[in-house]
Amino acid sequence: MFEFVFFILFTPGVSGFFCTSSDLELSYTFCDSSSHYFKFNVTPCSMLNKSVWYAAVTWIPKSDVTFLKIVFTVWYEGARALQWGEVLCSGTDDEYSLCGRLKGETIDTEFDIKGKRTLFPKGHYIVVLQAFSDDSEKNIITCLNFTMIVKQDSF
Ligand SMILES: *[C@@H]1O[C@H](CO)[C@@H](O)[C@H](O)[C@H]1NC(C)=O
Ligand SMILES: *[C@@H]1O[C@H](CO)[C@@H](O)[C@H](O)[C@H]1NC(C)=O
Secondary structure, rough: HHHHHHOOOOOOOOEEEEEOOOOEEEEEEEEEOOEEEEEEEOOOOOOOOOEEEEEEEEEEEOOOOOOOOEEEEHHHHHHHHEEEEEEEOOOOOOOOOOOOOOOOOEEEEEEEOOOOOHOOEEEEEEEEEEOOOOOOOOOOEEEEEEEEEOOOOOO
């Protein structure tokens, strides 16, 4: 689950529906009303199809990406299931290509999602992802609210 939600991080942008199939629906909105440039696509849109997920993202950040901490809060069927945070960019030896990118720069990324989809039982999930530019979680950069509906168990 961590890996899966983690990769979803790279999906800030437009709100609205972005993926639907007979066994899965994914959509997201921004928690606030600020405008963001963001495009995200994932194929195949399925928990049952065993192909590796392939994602394409275009994002124009509104501030330089020097320090970046993300916090996920996951609700499953209306109950808070888990909260998890991680520093992605600290300014030195950053592993992720989006670290160090400048405000206004267009970030185009494509990657495989290797998360274990079988960890998601059938049900309704809400994943709130907050991104902060400081470790003490005072300066919020963006907040995304994902809805994921798993229509069939994949195990
Ligand atoms: C996320 O969306 C759900 C329903 O779509 C809503 O109930 C919830 O309050 C939202 N959370 C945030 C932090 O915006
Ligand atoms: C699984 O997804 C791949 C890649 O999108 C597609 O080529 C393949 O036909 C799909 N298989 C099934 C059984 O839907």
